[in-house]
Amino acid sequence: MNAVGRQRSGASTANHQRQYSDNLIDTSSNGRWLQSAGLQHLQSNNAVPPLQDFNGGGQGSRMYRSVQAQRNYSGGSDLFGDPLTPTGDSWPAGRRMNVEEQVSPNEYSPGLLDLHSFDTELLPEGKSFDDSEPYLGNSKHASRASVTLENNASKSLAADNVKASNVAKIKVVVRKRPLNKKEVTKNEEDIIETHSNSLVVHETKLKILCWSIFQLLLSVSDRLLQSLLDALLSSFTAVQITHSVYRETVEPIVPIIFQRTKATCFAYGQTGSGKTYTMKPLPLKASRDIFQLMHHTYRNQGFCLFASFFEIYGGKLFDLLSDRKKLCMREDGKQQVCIVGLQEYKVSDVETIKDLIEKGNATRSTGTTGANEESSRSHAILQLTIKRSVDGSESKPPRVVGKLSFIDLAGSERGADTTDNDKQTRMEGAEINKSLLALKECIRALDNDQGHIPFRGSKLTEVLRDSFVGNSRTVMISCISPNSGSCEHTLNTLRYADRVKSLSKGNSSKKDVFSSISNLKESTTQPLSSALPPTETFEDNTGGSWPEQTDNEYYDEDSYEQEKPSRKNSKVEAYNFSNSEDKTRRTNGQTKWKEQPELDIKNSEDNLNALLMEEEDLVNAHRRQVEETMDIVREEMNLLVKADQPGNQLDDYISKLNTILSQKAAGILQLQNRLARFQQRLKEHNVLVSSGY
Numbered sequence: 235m236n237a238v239g240r241q242r243s244g245a246s247t248a249n250h251q252r253q254y255s256d257n258l259i260d261t262s263s264n265g266r267w268l269q270s271a272g273l274q275h276l277q278s279n280n281a282v283p284p285l286q287d288f289n290g291g292g293q294g295s296r297m298y299r300s301v302q303a304q305r306n307y308s309g310g311s312d313l314f315g316d317p318l319t320p321t322g323d324s325w326p327a328g329r330r331m332n333v334e335e336q337v338s339p340n341e342y343s344p345g346l347l348d349l350h351s352f353d354t355e356l357l358p359e360g361k362s363f364d365d366s367e368p369y370l371g372n373s374k375h376a377s378r379a380s381v382t383l384e385n386n387a388s389k390s391l392a393a394d395n396v397k398a399s400n401v402a403k404i405k406v407v408v409r410k411r412p413l414n415k416k417e418v419t420k421n422e423e424d425i426i427e428t429h430s431n432s433l434v435v436h437e438t439k440l441k442i443l444c445w446s447i448f449q450l451l452l453s454v455s456d457r458l459l460q461s462l463l464d465a466l467l468s469s470f471t472a473v474q475i476t477h478s479v480y481r482e483t484v485e486p487i488v489p490i491i492f493q494r495t496k497a498t499c500f501a502y503g504q505t506g507s508g509k510t511y512t513m514k515p516l517p518l519k520a521s522r523d524i525f526q527l528m529h530h531t532y533r534n535q536g537f538c539l540f541a542s543f544f545e546i547y548g549g550k551l552f553d554l555l556s557d558r559k560k561l562c563m564r565e566d567g568k569q570q571v572c573i574v575g576l577q578e579y580k581v582s583d584v585e586t587i588k589d590l591i592e593k594g595n596a597t598r599s600t601g602t603t604g605a606n607e608e609s610s611r612s613h614a615i616l617q618l619t620i621k622r623s624v625d626g627s628e629s630k631p632p633r634v635v636g637k638l639s640f641i642d643l644a645g646s647e648r649g650a651d652t653t654d655n656d657k658q659t660r661m662e663g664a665e666i667n668k669s670l671l672a673l674k675e676c677i678r679a680l681d682n683d684q685g686h687i688p689f690r691g692s693k694l695t696e697v698l699r700d701s702f703v704g705n706s707r708t709v710m711i712s713c714i715s716p717n718s719g720s721c722e723h724t725l726n727t728l729r730y731a732d733r734v735k736s737l738s739k740g741n742s743s744k745k746d747v748f749s750s751i752s753n754l755k756e757s758t759t760q761p762l763s764s765a766l767p768p769t770e771t772f773e774d775n776t777g778g779s780w781p782e783q784t785d786n787e788y789y790d791e792d793s794y795e796q797e798k799p800s801r802k803n804s805k806v807e808a809y810n811f812s813n814s815e816d817k818t819r820r821t822n823g824q825t826k827w828k829e830q831p832e833l834d835i836k837n838s839e840d841n842l843n844a845l846l847m848e849e850e851d852l853v854n855a856h857r858r859q860v861e862e863t864m865d866i867v868r869e870e871m872n873l874l875v876k877a878d879q880p881g882n883q884l885d886d887y888i889s890k891l892n893t894i895l896s897q898k899a900a901g902i903l904q905l906q907n908r909l910a911r912f913q914q915r916l917k918e919h920n921v922l923v924s925s926g927y
């Protein structure tokens with residue numbers, strides 16, 4: 235994206251960031267109705283906003299303000315340490331041992347920024363946090379940040395803040411990986427600088443794009459905080475670090491899985507940004523906690539855990555635990571989605587789950603020697619399902635109680651492959667585009683409690699249908715690479731994260747869902763670790779694992795060629811390798827790589843982002859049109875009042891009515907044109923979905 239585009243996007247994001255103070259949003263149905271449409275600024279301070287009041291309270295309540303704060307991450311600790319640390323051939327040797335020799339100042343940083351709890355703004359180039367309005371934050375936010383930074387060192391601060399973050403229906407965090415050996419060898423710079431509450435992407439030529447992530451007022455000075463962090467750094471171990479990520483993302487959700495909640499945790503980001511690395515430990519940690527709850531809090535209550543693992547490739551489903559058997563999806567009479575033929579394994583210990591994940595991952599990468607390119611063309615979904623025997627009866631199949639889905643999404647830049655000449659690659663790119671857009675739409679609908687969730691927008695969202703209805707939770711982990719070569723992708727990922735995050739503006743209203751869960755209230759408002767018995771490890775080797783069919787029937791959906799996303803079929807890649815070593819290695823790995831013209835790659839990279847922006851523009855134009863319509867309606871009302879008054883001039887009435895009707899028609903026409911243009915763009919990029927648009 236060029237500088238103009240970037241500036242536009244920055245400004246656009248900034249303009250779309252609105253902060254609505256709670257006291258302006260009425261809790262009446264009218265208020266909620268306006269709020270759900272993003273028009274809460276039309277709601278006056280008074281409970282019922284008469285139309286004639288719109289000029290006053292309505293406009294006054296609409297604020298565009300930047301929200302920032304400082305929170306220092308430098309010198310933090312690397313959340314994803316040794317359990318999954320790459321071997322020496324990928325990473326500089328000894329870098330973990332010697333802080334002085336760190337490649338990246340953030341190597342030991344948790345690299346995890348919680349976007350959800352704070353207002354964010356993408357500042358345009360050249361603008362710094364200091365240029366913006368001061369933030370009148372509250373101490374809760376300040377302490378929340380400290381908790382994240384300090385690895386929960388301050389328990390007293392943790393309680394409030396964990397409570398706040400736990401209740402979020404959608405949680406968005408950003409995670410930065412350290413520079414890898416190859417990037418270091420190439421003298422690539424770490425362009426991501428993390429500060430107390432912000433993340434700065436330094437573009438080359440010293441242009442600076444500031445991404446303000448958090449707003450908070452620190453209760454301690456920066457200096458004091460820094461020394462505190464340094465002290466903490468030395469005490470972090472890799473295991474603690476990994477656990478921190480889990481605790482910030484998935485742990486709060488685990489207890490409510492027993493309470494009929496379907497939750498989804500997905501990693502988003504470009505290829506190689508650390509999605510798989512980030513996701514890998516999470517299911518294991520979650521299952522450990524699930525088993526603990528089953529064996530303590532829910533002892534002898536008939537709960538059992540099932541695991542399944544499949545991938546979506548080219549819009550089709552393949553079972554990763556059953557030799558990539560092709561699967562098909564069906565809806566039952568109750569509109570429950572079932573994946574016919576998907577092998578589910580009943581599991582009673584963490585080791586079995588680990589084995590299954592390894593097996594699935596191996597299936598996913600069979601036949602390749604490269605690191606990530608295969609997985610980046612498919613979405614891998616691991617589901618942990620909690621079931622319960624009906625009335626303790628062994629004869630009846632257990633019923634689903636809750637589900638936790640972990641999704642390692644295809645690399646986001648793959649969605650840009652639609653300009654590729656190869657049909658197969660184009661189709662894959664289009665499908666990924668479609669699924670990423672659809673996912674965002676579903677999250678939007680989900681957070682606004684809309685009746686209609688557009689889950690049919692893609693196979694991915696269809697599969698996740700039951701995670702979008704009822705009591706659901708979503709965690710998005712946006713993974714970013716630190717190197718300068720990934721700058722554009724990083725910015726795109728941050729924009730996507732910001733969009734998803736900004737959809738969740740009404741999260742506070744969702745708190746009641748949690749508080750209604752009585753017997754696990756404690757567990758949901760505190761870290762799970764505090765709700766569980768103090769046992770360090772949990773082991774249960776009493777049960778084995780055995781496969782179960784999820785459905786007795788099986789039908790073949792269609793004749794889609796069951797192809798693995800292998801290199802053989804991926805003749806053209808838009809993967810933007812700037813390193814010839816990469817190309818060679820991958821060529822040796824059986825892929826016939828074809829260079830795309832540079833311009834194509836550049837254009838295609840912007841596709842998804844451009845579509846997302848256009849979609850946002852359309853929604854905003856619609857919102858503006860509704861506002862204007864309301865103004866016009868007010869005028870019409872006045873006109874009608876005057877029309878009934880004695881001595882009213884008919885000529886005057888007719889001319890005014892004419893003007894009003896023309897205004898109305900022009901507004902509608904303008905919106906129709908914009909809609910048609912957007913539909914056309916979707917068509918061009920093959921993301922027009924049958925029911926969604």
Ligand SMILES: Nc1ncnc2c1ncn2[C@@H]1O[C@H](COP(=O)(O)OP(=O)(O)OP(=O)(O)O)[C@@H](O)[C@H]1O
Pocket residue numbers: 314318319320324410411412414503504505506507508509510511512605606607608609610643644645713
């Ligand atoms: N935080 C981290 N610390 C150390 N190494 C990391 C970190 N994140 C990622 N890596 C390493 O970077 C490489 C790429 O990571 P990973 O495979 O998770 O990327 P990905 O986003 O899943 O890619 P793809 O989309 O192609 O599947 C791996 O070697 C991984 O071990």
